[in-house]
Amino acid sequence: MVPRLTAAGWVLLLGGCTVQLAPGPARSGFARDPVRDALEGDLRELADAAGALAPRMPPRAISPEMYELGRALFWDGELSGGREEACASCHTKVLVIGMPGPFSIGSGPVLTSRNHLGVGDWDLHGPRFFWDGRVEPLADGRLRNPIGSALPDGVDGPSHAAFLFGGLHPSEMIGKDNDLAAIPGHDFPAIWRALMGRILAFDGYLPRFRAAFPDVDDEAFTYVHASRAMRDYAEVTVRFTGSPWDRFVRGEEGVLSDEALRGGLVFFGRGGCARCHDGPAFSDNDLHNLAVPQFGPGPTPPGTETFDLGRALVTRDPDDSFRFLTPSLRHVGETMPYMHNGVFVHLEDAVRHHLDPVASLESFGPAQVPASYHPFFPTGARDAERLAARRAEVLATLDPLLAEPLDLSDAEVHDLLAFLRALTDPDFTWSLRWVPTSSPTGRTGAL
Ligand code: HEC
Numbered sequence: 001m002v003p004r005l006t007a008a009g010w011v012l013l014l015g016g017c018t019v020q021l022a023p024g025p026a027r028s029g030f031a032r033d034p035v036r037d038a039l040e041g042d043l044r045e046l047a048d049a050a051g052a053l054a055p056r057m058p059p060r061a062i063s064p065e066m067y068e069l070g071r072a073l074f075w076d077g078e079l080s081g082g083r084e085e086a087c088a089s090c091h092t093k094v095l096v097i098g099m100p101g102p103f104s105i106g107s108g109p110v111l112t113s114r115n116h117l118g119v120g121d122w123d124l125h126g127p128r129f130f131w132d133g134r135v136e137p138l139a140d141g142r143l144r145n146p147i148g149s150a151l152p153d154g155v156d157g158p159s160h161a162a163f164l165f166g167g168l169h170p171s172e173m174i175g176k177d178n179d180l181a182a183i184p185g186h187d188f189p190a191i192w193r194a195l196m197g198r199i200l201a202f203d204g205y206l207p208r209f210r211a212a213f214p215d216v217d218d219e220a221f222t223y224v225h226a227s228r229a230m231r232d233y234a235e236v237t238v239r240f241t242g243s244p245w246d247r248f249v250r251g252e253e254g255v256l257s258d259e260a261l262r263g264g265l266v267f268f269g270r271g272g273c274a275r276c277h278d279g280p281a282f283s284d285n286d287l288h289n290l291a292v293p294q295f296g297p298g299p300t301p302p303g304t305e306t307f308d309l310g311r312a313l314v315t316r317d318p319d320d321s322f323r324f325l326t327p328s329l330r331h332v333g334e335t336m337p338y339m340h341n342g343v344f345v346h347l348e349d350a351v352r353h354h355l356d357p358v359a360s361l362e363s364f365g366p367a368q369v370p371a372s373y374h375p376f377f378p379t380g381a382r383d384a385e386r387l388a389a390r391r392a393e394v395l396a397t398l399d400p401l402l403a404e405p406l407d408l409s410d411a412e413v414h415d416l417l418a419f420l421r422a423l424t425d426p427d428f429t430w431s432l433r434w435v436p437t438s439s440p441t442g443r444t445g446a447l
């Protein structure tokens with residue numbers, strides 16, 4: 001298994017040479033004084049009330065064989081229509097930095113219809129997945145998913161189902177002019193069969209499946225096994241517990257700056273952020289309409305509906321229009337752009353939008369979008385009038401928690417941002433450690 005990089009001993013893999021940094025002095029750099037002590041004490045109390053101090057659970061143990069299989073698949077371009085893009089192309093930080101627009105680039109290439117979501121820190125993830133919660137447990141014990149009762153046997157829960165469907169939106173891995181895109185009606189079982197056919201055509205994969213699932217007969221392998229291996233791999237690998245916040249939760253003193261401490265008090269106190277961003281992931285795993293300005297291609301086929309109706313696309317209930325999953329705020333300092341459609345480039349803009357969503361929506365226009373985004377936003381830059389006409393529709397289901405403007409001073413917003421930045425693990429951008437060195441198909445990494 002790839003060794004985990006720790007703050008005490010980062011292994012820098014640069015140009016093939018390995019540099020081991022000696023552990024530096026303890027990084028708990030902020031000296032104690034009575035004011036800090038009081039701030040830390042107050043923050044612990046408020047954070048505890050919001051469930052944010054819950055300890056991190058270690059990941060389940062998985063076999064090295066399962067890890068190898070999951071890693072090979074997650075990094076394999078063979079899983080995309082055009083054979084050029086791996087799950088990891090969108091779901092690792094290294095590759096997301098520097099993308100030209102708010103959307104990821106899917107196989108084809110096409111623009112994804114939504115901003116990507118992380119696949120890390122699974123120990124903190126709630127049972128609802130995707131921006132519209134289209135994978136979630138239902139009250140009657142069934143699992144909501146895009147194909148309902150046709151869900152194959154062997155799916156062990158919502159996170160497994162999320163990996164079964166993840167990446168297979170037409171705008172993500174399917175692409176055009178290839179055997180996957182040619183499957184009529186976006187028939188998931190047919191896509192899964194086609195993917196397994198592709199993978200198992202390479203000699204190296206069958207032995208890996210056998211090793212990871214020793215009790216399964218050769219002819220019984222399906223994409224249910226492939227997605228399970230990828231889920232297990234992500235669960236143990238894409239995991240970050242070294243943020244200043246994590247260290248604060250573990251009881252270390254002097255790890256948060258004064259600004260971050262004060263920002264935490266705003267977050268859990270006057271800012272009311274933890275009414276939705278609560279618990280250790282800073283997400284209630286619920287859906288809300290924040291009246292985020294609509295931009296981008298939308299998730300439905302071209303020419304039908306360019307507005308992203310969010311949750312209502314899943315439930316068909318108009319009251320659910322424009323509701324989206326509360327994202328985790330872990331690593332939020334590094335996960336730009338922001339919101340389900342990536343419309344805000346800067347963290348501060350995403351935060352300020354919350355303070356008065358009505359005013360933010362009304363004042364939003366092409367001027368707020370960097371010129372380099374214009375080609376990516378046919379409904380934004382070119383269709384301002386239509387957007388204006390639909391604002392009332394968006395505001396009709398605005399979450400009541402944000403209906404009243406919140407008057408935070410510039411200093412409070414500044415502190416809030418310092419707090420949010422303390423939720424990032426310094427390891428977060430070091431995803432090179434996830435990259436496999438070889439793959440059965442030779443299409444490793446899609447780097
Ligand atoms: C082209 C970019 C892209 C690629 C490639 C991609 N994804 Fe994603 N992924 C996304 C986007 C965008 C979302 C959010 C979509 C939504 O919520 O509607 C997402 C969401 C997810 C989620 C849900 C995360 C959550 O917290 O709800 C999972 C799981 C996932 N993808 C797994 C995968 C797997 C497995 C693959 C490879 C088979 C893959 N993805 C390939 C862009 C991509």
Ligand code: HEC
Pocket residue numbers: 267271272273274275276277287288289290292323324325326327328329332335337338339340341347350351354399401402416
């Ligand atoms: C009513 C629930 C609610 C409250 C209260 C709330 N948020 Fe959010 N937040 C959300 C939802 C839902 C989204 C995603 C909305 C979307 O994409 O349409 C979001 C998105 C964000 C994002 C962007 C994250 C990303 O990765 O895209 C940040 C940053 C954020 N919130 C910070 C805050 C802060 C700071 C506060 C307090 C001032 C706050 N939120 C209060 C529900 C809430």
